[in-house]
Amino acid sequence: MGNVSLIAVGIDDVRELFSGSDTRLTELRDVTARTWPQPAPRGGLLSKLGPFSRRGVDAPVIYPGVPTAAEIEAVGHGRDVPAERLTAAWALVGAWLGEHSWGRLDIPVERDMLDGFDFDLATQGVPAELGLRGLFRRSPALPLKPLPGQSVGYARGAQATAMASHWQAAMPALSPEHRALAEPIASWLGGFPEWTRLAAEAGRPAPDLVAAYRA
Secondary structure, three states: OEEEEEEEEOHHHHHHOOOOOHHHHHHHHHHHHHHOOOOOOOOOHHHHOOHHHHHHHHOOOOOOOOOOHHHHHHHHOOOOOOHHHHHHHHHHHHHHHHHHOOEEEEEEEOHHHHHHHHHHHHHOOOOHHHOOHHHHHOOOOOOOOOOOOEEEEEEOHHHHHHHHHHHHHHHHHOOHHHHHHHHHHHHHHOOHHHHHHHHHHHOOOOOEEEEEEEO
16 A cells, blocks of 8 residues: 655745755754754763764764754755765755645555556546645655655646546546545645635745645
């Protein structure tokens, strides 16, 4: 079973995350501190034994999926991330998106089902570019490499709104299995007009639709 993540966020906002902007670097550091708070330095007898032991006592513990200062700097400046630290880097991007996107929906779906789902939509007159798999044909042009089994794409906000309208019209004629997949997505996509209004009021770019699939 795989997972499709749909995120309402301006693609230019996401690209700026990798630009070296002081504002974005500060946001990455702040979201890391909130999401993965570090324990206080350990004290006690071992910390007083001298320089030979202090490095081991005070050195931060590095976990596979938890970003460190190295991932913050790499992501924030659009640099390459070692393969073994990609999970942590994407976790960092995900945490930032959680605080700066207008909405998110996660749907479990098998990759093989995507083709059948889009075919069912097409038989009801939904253009191919408004299908679910069509979201992954347009690269977001991010410097961060995808994880194994991961695909990332995006569509402009106007396309997301068109998807909601076309899917709702096609829904009654879809197979029960495909209707169960389409209903929550179409309902979520229906939030784009309101999110666009809120973004304009906040002086932020209008939200686009960023999509990620992970097997």
